[in-house]
Amino acid sequence: MKSPVSLCTGVTYDRSSIQRWLDNGHNTCPATMQVLQSKEFVPNRTLQRLIQIWSDSVRHRVDSTKSVLSKDQVLVAISELETRSENRFDSLAKIARFAQDSEENRDFLVRTECFVPVLVGFLDNVNGGVEFLEQVVTALDLVISKMEDREGLKKLILKRQSDGQKQSIDSLLLVLQQGSRGSKIASARVLKSVAVDAESKLLIAKRKV
Numbered sequence: 001m002k003s004p005v006s007l008c009t010g011v012t013y014d015r016s017s018i019q020r021w022l023d024n025g026h027n028t029c030p031a032t033m034q035v036l037q038s039k040e041f042v043p044n045r046t047l048q049r050l051i052q053i054w055s056d057s058v059r060h061r062v063d064s065t066k067s068v069l070s071k072d073q074v075l076v077a078i079s080e081l082e083t084r085s086e087n088r089f090d091s092l093a094k095i096a097r098f099a100q101d102s103e104e105n106r107d108f109l110v111r112t113e114c115f116v117p118v119l120v121g122f123l124d125n126v127n128g129g130v131e132f133l134e135q136v137v138t139a140l141d142l143v144i145s146k147m148e149d150r151e152g153l154k155k156l157i158l159k160r161q162s163d164g165q166k167q168s169i170d171s172l173l174l175v176l177q178q179g180s181r182g183s184k185i186a187s188a189r190v191l192k193s194v195a196v197d198a199e200s201k202l203l204i205a206k207r208k209v
Contacts, residue, residue, distance in 0.1 A: 004048055005041035009034050012044045068101045069094050071108055081118050092135045099142040110146040120156045123168035130174060134183035137175045141186035144193050154194050169194075169204055 003015040009029040013021075018030070018041070027036055069077060077091040098105050109115050122136045147153055157168040175187040195201045
């Protein structure tokens, strides 16, 4: 039913269907068989809105399913990140959707050896602005719970760099301060995962100052 209309009897039909009924010479309501005092339609706006809401939700589910990459496509997307491709923002968004889809997908990403180092590399030195950093932090947050080597992650994020270069902690703190609500939460979780001992907590505290 695409265009619901009601007859004078109060019964609702699809416009095209009831129009055919009346065009065939009938002067009664198909459901009640009452003689119609009027053949005018009244649009059923409430039902039309409900149909639209349902239709939009179905379309969204179908689109979401189609947008999730296969594992082979994810490897291609990761290679695009490694080469700092112009499509890296789009690639990262697709990888994030892949990670959100299932635990199995998150396990796959963590087992892909270069994935986390590539993400941290973007935190070290990125020109994409806060919006891109938010994508990086969100992707990192999605897989961090699957990582067994938290010490390795800590070293990767807290490593010292030459003067003048942005450090990963700076980027995490930037997202924590200026990002959206969701990315702020993701950044806080990543920082919590890194702050596993007194030394790392001190380093993070110094960057906040």
